[in-house]
Amino acid sequence: xxxxxxxxxxxxxxxxxxxxxxxxxxxxxxxxxxxxxxxxxxxxxxxxxxxxxxxxxxxxxxxxxxxxxxxxxxxxxxxxxxxxxxxxxxxxxxxxxxxxxxxxxxxxxxxxxxxxxxxxxxxxxxxxxxxxxxxxxxxxxxxxxxxxxxxxxxxxxxxxxxxxxxxxxxxxxxxxxxxxxxxxxxxxxxxxxxxxxxxxx
Amino acid sequence: xxxxxxxxxxxxxxxxxxxxxxxxxxxxxxxxxxxxxxxxxxxxxxxxxxxxxxxxxxxxxxxxxxxxxxxxxxxxxxxxxxxxxxxxxxxxxxxxxxxxxxxxxxxxxxxxxxxxxxxxxxxxxxxxxxxxxxxxxxxxxxxxxxxxxxxxxxxxxxxxxxxxxxxxxxxxxxxxxxxxxxxxxxxxxxxxxxxxxxxxx
DNA sequence: GTCTATAATTTGATAGAC
DNA sequence: GTCTATCAAATTATAGAC
Numbered sequence: 405x406x407x408x409x410x411x412x413x414x415x416x417x418x419x420x421x422x423x424x425x426x427x428x429x430x431x432x433x434x435x436x437x438x439x440x441x442x443x444x445x446x447x448x449x450x451x452x453x454x455x456x457x458x459x460x461x462x463x464x465x466x467x468x469x470x471x472x473x474x475x476x477x478x479x480x481x482x483x484x485x486x487x488x489x490x491x492x493x494x495x496x497x498x499x500x501x502x503x504x505x506x507x508x509x510x511x512x513x514x515x516x517x518x519x520x521x522x523x524x525x526x527x528x529x530x531x532x533x534x535x536x537x538x539x540x541x542x543x544x545x546x547x548x549x550x551x552x553x554x555x556x557x558x559x560x561x562x563x564x565x566x567x568x569x570x571x572x573x574x575x576x577x578x579x580x581x582x583x584x585x586x587x588x589x590x591x592x593x594x595x596x597x598x599x600x601x602x603x604x605x
Numbered sequence: 606x607x608x609x610x611x612x613x614x615x616x617x618x619x620x621x622x623x624x625x626x627x628x629x630x631x632x633x634x635x636x637x638x639x640x641x642x643x644x645x646x647x648x649x650x651x652x653x654x655x656x657x658x659x660x661x662x663x664x665x666x667x668x669x670x671x672x673x674x675x676x677x678x679x680x681x682x683x684x685x686x687x688x689x690x691x692x693x694x695x696x697x698x699x700x701x702x703x704x705x706x707x708x709x710x711x712x713x714x715x716x717x718x719x720x721x722x723x724x725x726x727x728x729x730x731x732x733x734x735x736x737x738x739x740x741x742x743x744x745x746x747x748x749x750x751x752x753x754x755x756x757x758x759x760x761x762x763x764x765x766x767x768x769x770x771x772x773x774x775x776x777x778x779x780x781x782x783x784x785x786x787x788x789x790x791x792x793x794x795x796x797x798x799x800x801x802x803x804x805x806x
Numbered sequence: 807g808t809c810t811a812t813a814a815t816t817t818g819a820t821a822g823a824c
Numbered sequence: 825g826t827c828t829a830t831c832a833a834a835t836t837a838t839a840g841a842c
Binding site: 423424425426427428501504507508510511512518521522525550551553554557558560561562564565566568569570571572575576587590591594598601602605 | 624628702705713719722751758759765766776791802806
Protein backbone atom coordinates (compact mmCIF):
# COMPACT_ATOMS: atom_id res chain seq x y z
CA UNK A 405 0.00 0.00 0.00
CA UNK A 406 1.45 3.32 -1.06
CA UNK A 407 1.13 6.12 1.45
CA UNK A 408 0.50 9.75 0.71
CA UNK A 409 4.17 10.44 1.26
CA UNK A 410 5.30 7.71 -1.04
CA UNK A 411 3.07 9.03 -3.79
CA UNK A 412 4.48 12.52 -3.35
CA UNK A 413 8.01 11.17 -3.59
CA UNK A 414 7.28 9.07 -6.65
CA UNK A 415 5.68 12.00 -8.39
CA UNK A 416 8.56 14.33 -7.57
CA UNK A 417 11.15 11.75 -8.52
CA UNK A 418 9.43 11.02 -11.81
CA UNK A 419 9.51 14.66 -12.80
CA UNK A 420 13.15 15.15 -11.82
CA UNK A 421 14.31 11.94 -13.50
CA UNK A 422 12.42 12.85 -16.65
CA UNK A 423 13.92 16.30 -16.74
CA UNK A 424 17.53 15.41 -15.93
CA UNK A 425 17.89 11.70 -16.59
CA UNK A 426 19.19 9.22 -14.03
CA UNK A 427 22.74 10.55 -13.73
CA UNK A 428 21.67 14.17 -13.79
CA UNK A 429 18.93 13.80 -11.21
CA UNK A 430 19.75 14.87 -7.65
CA UNK A 431 18.19 13.32 -4.57
CA UNK A 432 18.14 16.74 -2.94
CA UNK A 433 16.06 18.15 -5.75
CA UNK A 434 13.61 15.27 -5.54
CA UNK A 435 13.30 15.86 -1.80
CA UNK A 436 12.70 19.57 -2.33
CA UNK A 437 10.01 18.94 -4.91
CA UNK A 438 8.31 16.45 -2.63
CA UNK A 439 8.52 18.89 0.29
CA UNK A 440 10.31 16.33 2.34
CA UNK A 441 13.60 15.79 4.10
CA UNK A 442 16.26 14.13 1.98
CA UNK A 443 16.71 11.33 4.51
CA UNK A 444 13.12 10.33 4.02
CA UNK A 445 13.83 9.34 0.45
CA UNK A 446 16.12 6.64 1.77
CA UNK A 447 13.62 5.68 4.43
CA UNK A 448 10.86 4.99 1.90
CA UNK A 449 13.02 3.82 -0.98
CA UNK A 450 16.37 2.34 -0.07
CA UNK A 451 18.38 4.03 -2.79
CA UNK A 452 18.31 6.27 -5.84
CA UNK A 453 18.69 3.18 -7.96
CA UNK A 454 15.61 1.55 -6.48
CA UNK A 455 13.52 4.69 -6.67
CA UNK A 456 14.45 4.92 -10.31
CA UNK A 457 13.68 1.28 -10.94
CA UNK A 458 10.23 1.58 -9.41
CA UNK A 459 9.43 4.50 -11.67
CA UNK A 460 10.69 2.78 -14.80
CA UNK A 461 8.67 -0.29 -13.98
CA UNK A 462 5.53 1.70 -13.36
CA UNK A 463 5.82 3.68 -16.58
CA UNK A 464 6.55 0.59 -18.65
CA UNK A 465 3.65 -1.38 -17.23
CA UNK A 466 1.31 1.51 -17.94
CA UNK A 467 2.40 1.76 -21.54
CA UNK A 468 2.34 -1.97 -22.16
CA UNK A 469 -1.09 -2.35 -20.56
CA UNK A 470 -2.59 0.28 -22.81
CA UNK A 471 -0.92 -1.24 -25.84
CA UNK A 472 -2.00 -4.80 -25.03
CA UNK A 473 -5.55 -3.71 -24.44
CA UNK A 474 -5.78 -2.20 -27.91
CA UNK A 475 -3.85 -4.95 -29.68
CA UNK A 476 -5.86 -7.77 -28.14
CA UNK A 477 -9.22 -6.39 -29.23
CA UNK A 478 -11.03 -7.88 -32.23
CA UNK A 479 -10.71 -5.06 -34.77
CA UNK A 480 -8.77 -4.52 -37.98
CA UNK A 481 -5.14 -3.46 -38.19
CA UNK A 482 -6.03 0.02 -39.30
CA UNK A 483 -8.59 0.37 -36.55
CA UNK A 484 -5.95 -0.66 -34.06
CA UNK A 485 -3.49 1.89 -35.39
CA UNK A 486 -6.18 4.55 -35.21
CA UNK A 487 -6.82 3.72 -31.58
CA UNK A 488 -3.11 3.68 -30.79
CA UNK A 489 -2.69 7.08 -32.43
CA UNK A 490 -5.59 8.56 -30.47
CA UNK A 491 -4.82 7.09 -27.08
CA UNK A 492 -1.06 7.48 -27.12
CA UNK A 493 -1.25 11.03 -28.36
CA UNK A 494 -3.44 11.84 -25.39
CA UNK A 495 -1.17 9.94 -23.02
CA UNK A 496 1.93 11.72 -24.31
CA UNK A 497 0.27 15.11 -24.21
CA UNK A 498 -0.04 14.44 -20.48
CA UNK A 499 3.58 13.20 -20.23
CA UNK A 500 5.40 14.92 -23.06
CA UNK A 501 8.88 14.10 -21.78
CA UNK A 502 8.25 10.43 -21.16
CA UNK A 503 9.16 9.09 -24.62
CA UNK A 504 12.55 10.80 -24.84
CA UNK A 505 13.29 9.89 -21.23
CA UNK A 506 12.51 6.21 -21.67
CA UNK A 507 14.32 5.84 -24.97
CA UNK A 508 17.33 7.59 -23.57
CA UNK A 509 17.58 5.66 -20.32
CA UNK A 510 17.18 2.37 -22.12
CA UNK A 511 19.96 3.34 -24.48
CA UNK A 512 22.31 4.46 -21.72
CA UNK A 513 21.60 2.02 -18.91
CA UNK A 514 23.38 -1.12 -19.75
CA UNK A 515 21.57 -3.59 -17.56
CA UNK A 516 19.03 -3.83 -14.77
CA UNK A 517 16.16 -1.68 -15.91
CA UNK A 518 16.26 -3.04 -19.41
CA UNK A 519 15.36 -6.39 -17.91
CA UNK A 520 12.43 -4.79 -16.11
CA UNK A 521 11.14 -3.53 -19.43
CA UNK A 522 11.90 -6.71 -21.30
CA UNK A 523 9.93 -8.64 -18.73
CA UNK A 524 6.98 -6.29 -18.95
CA UNK A 525 6.98 -6.40 -22.73
CA UNK A 526 7.49 -10.10 -23.27
CA UNK A 527 4.98 -10.99 -20.57
CA UNK A 528 2.38 -9.65 -22.90
CA UNK A 529 2.56 -11.82 -25.99
CA UNK A 530 0.39 -9.34 -27.87
CA UNK A 531 3.14 -8.24 -30.25
CA UNK A 532 3.51 -11.55 -32.06
CA UNK A 533 -0.21 -11.82 -32.43
CA UNK A 534 -0.35 -8.36 -33.97
CA UNK A 535 2.45 -9.10 -36.44
CA UNK A 536 0.52 -12.18 -37.54
CA UNK A 537 -2.62 -10.14 -38.04
CA UNK A 538 -0.71 -7.70 -40.24
CA UNK A 539 0.59 -10.54 -42.41
CA UNK A 540 -2.88 -12.04 -42.64
CA UNK A 541 -4.51 -8.81 -43.76
CA UNK A 542 -1.75 -8.30 -46.28
CA UNK A 543 -2.41 -11.74 -47.76
CA UNK A 544 -6.11 -10.98 -47.91
CA UNK A 545 -5.30 -7.80 -49.77
CA UNK A 546 -6.86 -5.57 -47.13
CA UNK A 547 -3.59 -3.69 -46.78
CA UNK A 548 -0.57 -3.38 -49.01
CA UNK A 549 2.32 -5.81 -48.58
CA UNK A 550 5.17 -4.10 -46.77
CA UNK A 551 7.58 -5.69 -44.30
CA UNK A 552 5.76 -5.55 -40.97
CA UNK A 553 8.72 -4.04 -39.15
CA UNK A 554 8.65 -1.15 -41.64
CA UNK A 555 4.94 -0.71 -40.98
CA UNK A 556 5.53 -0.52 -37.24
CA UNK A 557 8.47 1.84 -37.66
CA UNK A 558 6.43 4.14 -39.83
CA UNK A 559 3.53 4.40 -37.41
CA UNK A 560 5.78 4.85 -34.40
CA UNK A 561 7.89 7.45 -36.19
CA UNK A 562 4.92 9.59 -37.09
CA UNK A 563 3.37 9.18 -33.67
CA UNK A 564 6.29 9.48 -31.28
CA UNK A 565 8.87 11.73 -32.90
CA UNK A 566 7.07 15.02 -32.35
CA UNK A 567 7.17 14.34 -28.63
CA UNK A 568 10.83 13.42 -28.73
CA UNK A 569 11.58 16.68 -30.48
CA UNK A 570 9.36 18.65 -28.10
CA UNK A 571 12.06 20.40 -26.10
CA UNK A 572 14.27 20.83 -29.12
CA UNK A 573 11.61 22.64 -31.08
CA UNK A 574 10.54 24.75 -28.15
CA UNK A 575 14.10 25.70 -27.23
CA UNK A 576 15.57 26.27 -30.64
CA UNK A 577 12.60 27.58 -32.57
CA UNK A 578 11.06 29.33 -29.56
CA UNK A 579 7.56 27.98 -29.91
CA UNK A 580 5.26 28.16 -26.90
CA UNK A 581 3.66 25.24 -25.14
CA UNK A 582 0.12 25.90 -26.33
CA UNK A 583 0.95 26.10 -30.02
CA UNK A 584 2.97 22.96 -29.67
CA UNK A 585 0.04 21.08 -28.19
CA UNK A 586 -2.08 22.48 -30.99
CA UNK A 587 0.29 21.14 -33.63
CA UNK A 588 0.35 17.76 -31.90
CA UNK A 589 -3.41 17.48 -31.79
CA UNK A 590 -3.72 18.48 -35.46
CA UNK A 591 -1.34 15.66 -36.24
CA UNK A 592 -3.75 12.96 -35.09
CA UNK A 593 -5.83 13.31 -38.25
CA UNK A 594 -2.80 13.88 -40.43
CA UNK A 595 -1.07 10.71 -39.25
CA UNK A 596 -4.20 8.66 -39.89
CA UNK A 597 -4.36 10.03 -43.42
CA UNK A 598 -0.72 9.34 -44.14
CA UNK A 599 -1.07 5.87 -42.69
CA UNK A 600 -4.00 5.04 -44.95
CA UNK A 601 -2.09 6.25 -47.98
CA UNK A 602 0.83 4.13 -46.87
CA UNK A 603 -1.13 0.97 -46.12
CA UNK A 604 -3.79 1.07 -48.84
CA UNK A 605 -2.49 2.71 -52.03
CA UNK B 606 45.27 24.19 -35.07
CA UNK B 607 44.18 20.94 -33.49
CA UNK B 608 47.02 18.60 -32.60
CA UNK B 609 46.99 14.85 -32.86
CA UNK B 610 46.36 14.66 -29.13
CA UNK B 611 43.46 17.04 -29.24
CA UNK B 612 41.82 15.03 -31.98
CA UNK B 613 42.23 11.82 -30.00
CA UNK B 614 40.66 13.47 -26.96
CA UNK B 615 37.76 14.91 -28.93
CA UNK B 616 37.05 11.58 -30.54
CA UNK B 617 37.17 9.73 -27.23
CA UNK B 618 35.06 12.36 -25.50
CA UNK B 619 32.48 12.33 -28.24
CA UNK B 620 32.00 8.60 -27.95
CA UNK B 621 31.75 8.65 -24.16
CA UNK B 622 29.38 11.63 -24.08
CA UNK B 623 27.18 10.03 -26.71
CA UNK B 624 27.05 6.77 -24.82
CA UNK B 625 26.47 8.16 -21.33
CA UNK B 626 25.26 11.71 -21.73
CA UNK B 627 26.91 14.70 -20.09
CA UNK B 628 26.14 13.82 -16.47
CA UNK B 629 26.91 10.15 -16.93
CA UNK B 630 30.20 10.68 -18.73
CA UNK B 631 33.40 10.35 -16.68
CA UNK B 632 36.59 12.23 -17.42
CA UNK B 633 38.58 9.15 -16.43
CA UNK B 634 36.86 7.06 -19.06
CA UNK B 635 37.50 9.68 -21.70
CA UNK B 636 41.17 9.73 -20.72
CA UNK B 637 41.35 5.94 -20.89
CA UNK B 638 39.77 5.83 -24.32
CA UNK B 639 42.16 8.50 -25.59
CA UNK B 640 45.12 6.64 -24.08
CA UNK B 641 46.09 9.71 -22.16
CA UNK B 642 46.56 10.87 -18.59
CA UNK B 643 43.47 12.39 -17.03
CA UNK B 644 45.27 15.63 -16.25
CA UNK B 645 45.92 16.18 -19.90
CA UNK B 646 42.21 16.56 -20.53
CA UNK B 647 42.32 19.67 -18.39
CA UNK B 648 45.50 20.82 -20.03
CA UNK B 649 43.99 20.78 -23.52
CA UNK B 650 40.42 21.66 -22.57
CA UNK B 651 39.97 23.57 -19.37
CA UNK B 652 36.97 21.65 -18.06
CA UNK B 653 34.45 18.92 -18.76
CA UNK B 654 31.94 21.62 -19.56
CA UNK B 655 34.15 23.16 -22.22
CA UNK B 656 35.10 19.84 -23.76
CA UNK B 657 31.43 19.07 -24.01
CA UNK B 658 30.64 22.46 -25.49
CA UNK B 659 33.27 22.08 -28.19
CA UNK B 660 31.81 18.74 -29.20
CA UNK B 661 28.26 20.04 -29.30
CA UNK B 662 29.34 22.97 -31.41
CA UNK B 663 31.25 20.79 -33.83
CA UNK B 664 28.37 18.35 -34.27
CA UNK B 665 25.84 21.14 -34.74
CA UNK B 666 27.92 22.98 -37.31
CA UNK B 667 28.40 19.78 -39.29
CA UNK B 668 24.69 19.10 -39.37
CA UNK B 669 23.72 22.66 -40.22
CA UNK B 670 26.33 22.92 -42.96
CA UNK B 671 25.03 19.82 -44.69
CA UNK B 672 21.47 21.05 -44.32
CA UNK B 673 22.21 24.55 -45.63
CA UNK B 674 24.06 23.20 -48.60
CA UNK B 675 21.06 21.16 -49.67
CA UNK B 676 18.46 23.81 -48.86
CA UNK B 677 20.28 26.59 -50.68
CA UNK B 678 20.53 24.70 -53.96
CA UNK B 679 18.17 25.53 -56.81
CA UNK B 680 15.98 22.42 -56.90
CA UNK B 681 12.37 21.63 -56.01
CA UNK B 682 11.08 20.94 -52.52
CA UNK B 683 10.69 17.25 -53.18
CA UNK B 684 14.16 17.03 -54.66
CA UNK B 685 15.51 18.71 -51.54
CA UNK B 686 13.73 16.27 -49.28
CA UNK B 687 15.08 13.39 -51.34
CA UNK B 688 18.60 14.67 -50.92
CA UNK B 689 18.09 15.23 -47.21
CA UNK B 690 16.78 11.70 -46.82
CA UNK B 691 19.74 10.23 -48.68
CA UNK B 692 22.51 12.24 -47.12
CA UNK B 693 21.26 12.27 -43.54
CA UNK B 694 20.54 8.55 -43.60
CA UNK B 695 24.14 7.99 -44.57
CA UNK B 696 25.39 10.46 -41.98
CA UNK B 697 23.35 8.84 -39.22
CA UNK B 698 24.37 5.35 -40.23
CA UNK B 699 27.90 6.54 -39.44
CA UNK B 700 26.81 8.17 -36.16
CA UNK B 701 23.73 6.25 -35.10
CA UNK B 702 23.68 7.61 -31.54
CA UNK B 703 24.06 11.25 -32.47
CA UNK B 704 20.36 12.12 -32.92
CA UNK B 705 19.23 10.78 -29.56
CA UNK B 706 22.25 12.30 -27.87
CA UNK B 707 21.68 15.77 -29.28
CA UNK B 708 17.95 15.82 -28.69
CA UNK B 709 18.44 14.62 -25.17
CA UNK B 710 21.19 17.01 -24.17
CA UNK B 711 19.30 19.95 -25.61
CA UNK B 712 16.26 18.93 -23.63
CA UNK B 713 18.16 18.49 -20.38
CA UNK B 714 20.76 21.22 -20.51
CA UNK B 715 19.04 24.39 -19.56
CA UNK B 716 21.37 26.97 -20.97
CA UNK B 717 24.78 27.44 -22.51
CA UNK B 718 24.92 24.82 -25.22
CA UNK B 719 21.48 25.64 -26.44
CA UNK B 720 22.82 29.05 -27.34
CA UNK B 721 25.67 27.46 -29.25
CA UNK B 722 23.15 25.57 -31.32
CA UNK B 723 20.80 28.50 -31.71
CA UNK B 724 23.68 30.57 -33.03
CA UNK B 725 24.73 27.91 -35.49
CA UNK B 726 21.19 27.44 -36.72
CA UNK B 727 20.14 31.04 -36.98
CA UNK B 728 23.41 32.07 -38.61
CA UNK B 729 22.23 30.11 -41.57
CA UNK B 730 19.06 31.79 -42.72
CA UNK B 731 18.29 28.84 -44.96
CA UNK B 732 15.27 27.72 -42.97
CA UNK B 733 13.09 30.72 -43.70
CA UNK B 734 13.94 30.53 -47.36
CA UNK B 735 12.92 26.89 -47.44
CA UNK B 736 9.62 27.54 -45.69
CA UNK B 737 8.87 30.19 -48.29
CA UNK B 738 9.67 27.79 -51.09
CA UNK B 739 7.25 25.26 -49.63
CA UNK B 740 4.48 27.87 -49.53
CA UNK B 741 5.23 28.95 -53.08
CA UNK B 742 5.09 25.43 -54.48
CA UNK B 743 1.87 24.85 -52.60
CA UNK B 744 0.32 27.93 -54.19
CA UNK B 745 1.50 26.78 -57.60
CA UNK B 746 -0.19 23.44 -56.95
CA UNK B 747 3.04 21.49 -57.24
CA UNK B 748 2.49 20.04 -53.79
CA UNK B 749 -0.58 19.72 -51.61
CA UNK B 750 -1.39 22.49 -49.15
CA UNK B 751 -0.47 21.38 -45.64
CA UNK B 752 0.88 23.57 -42.83
CA UNK B 753 4.61 23.72 -43.47
CA UNK B 754 5.51 22.81 -39.90
CA UNK B 755 3.51 19.61 -40.32
CA UNK B 756 5.39 18.87 -43.51
CA UNK B 757 8.72 19.30 -41.75
CA UNK B 758 7.60 17.23 -38.78
CA UNK B 759 6.49 14.44 -41.05
CA UNK B 760 9.75 14.24 -42.95
CA UNK B 761 11.88 14.47 -39.83
CA UNK B 762 9.78 11.88 -38.04
CA UNK B 763 10.14 9.33 -40.78
CA UNK B 764 13.83 10.08 -41.21
CA UNK B 765 15.13 10.44 -37.67
CA UNK B 766 12.99 8.26 -35.44
CA UNK B 767 14.45 4.92 -36.47
CA UNK B 768 17.83 6.16 -35.28
CA UNK B 769 16.42 7.42 -32.02
CA UNK B 770 14.86 4.03 -31.39
CA UNK B 771 18.04 2.21 -32.42
CA UNK B 772 19.21 1.08 -28.98
CA UNK B 773 15.68 0.46 -27.80
CA UNK B 774 14.92 -1.90 -30.64
CA UNK B 775 18.25 -3.65 -30.37
CA UNK B 776 18.04 -4.05 -26.61
CA UNK B 777 14.41 -4.95 -26.22
CA UNK B 778 13.70 -6.84 -29.41
CA UNK B 779 17.23 -8.26 -29.66
CA UNK B 780 17.91 -7.40 -33.27
CA UNK B 781 21.52 -7.39 -34.46
CA UNK B 782 23.40 -4.42 -35.85
CA UNK B 783 23.54 -5.62 -39.43
CA UNK B 784 19.83 -6.28 -39.80
CA UNK B 785 19.16 -2.90 -38.25
CA UNK B 786 21.32 -1.15 -40.82
CA UNK B 787 19.55 -3.17 -43.49
CA UNK B 788 16.14 -1.99 -42.28
CA UNK B 789 17.39 1.59 -42.20
CA UNK B 790 18.71 1.48 -45.74
CA UNK B 791 15.50 -0.08 -47.03
CA UNK B 792 13.68 2.83 -45.47
CA UNK B 793 15.25 5.39 -47.79
CA UNK B 794 13.03 4.36 -50.68
CA UNK B 795 10.03 3.80 -48.43
CA UNK B 796 10.23 7.28 -46.93
CA UNK B 797 10.45 8.87 -50.35
CA UNK B 798 7.34 6.98 -51.42
CA UNK B 799 5.39 7.93 -48.32
CA UNK B 800 6.51 11.50 -48.72
CA UNK B 801 5.27 11.68 -52.31
CA UNK B 802 1.91 10.26 -51.29
CA UNK B 803 1.76 12.81 -48.51
CA UNK B 804 2.77 15.82 -50.59
CA UNK B 805 1.12 15.03 -53.90
CA UNK B 806 -2.12 13.08 -53.49
C1' DG C 807 53.84 18.49 -22.39
C1' DT C 808 53.40 14.81 -19.06
C1' DC C 809 52.77 12.66 -14.69
C1' DT C 810 51.75 12.05 -9.51
C1' DA C 811 49.60 13.54 -5.74
C1' DT C 812 46.13 15.94 -3.77
C1' DA C 813 42.71 19.50 -3.18
C1' DA C 814 37.81 20.82 -3.41
C1' DT C 815 33.34 19.73 -4.15
C1' DT C 816 29.44 17.15 -4.88
C1' DT C 817 26.35 13.65 -3.64
C1' DG C 818 24.31 9.29 -2.18
C1' DA C 819 23.72 7.18 2.06
C1' DT C 820 23.55 6.37 7.22
C1' DA C 821 23.70 7.02 12.39
C1' DG C 822 21.33 8.42 16.04
C1' DA C 823 18.47 11.69 18.79
C1' DC C 824 13.71 12.80 19.22
C1' DG D 825 8.33 8.71 11.06
C1' DT D 826 11.17 12.74 11.02
C1' DC D 827 15.19 15.62 11.39
C1' DT D 828 20.26 17.01 11.99
C1' DA D 829 24.68 15.98 11.46
C1' DT D 830 27.95 13.49 9.28
C1' DC D 831 30.26 9.87 6.63
C1' DA D 832 32.21 7.72 2.57
C1' DA D 833 32.83 7.55 -2.06
C1' DA D 834 33.12 9.47 -6.37
C1' DT D 835 34.62 12.97 -9.41
C1' DT D 836 36.21 17.29 -11.33
C1' DA D 837 40.05 20.11 -11.11
C1' DT D 838 44.69 21.86 -9.90
C1' DA D 839 49.54 22.27 -7.98
C1' DG D 840 53.95 21.29 -8.78
C1' DA D 841 57.92 18.26 -9.95
C1' DC D 842 60.14 16.63 -14.05
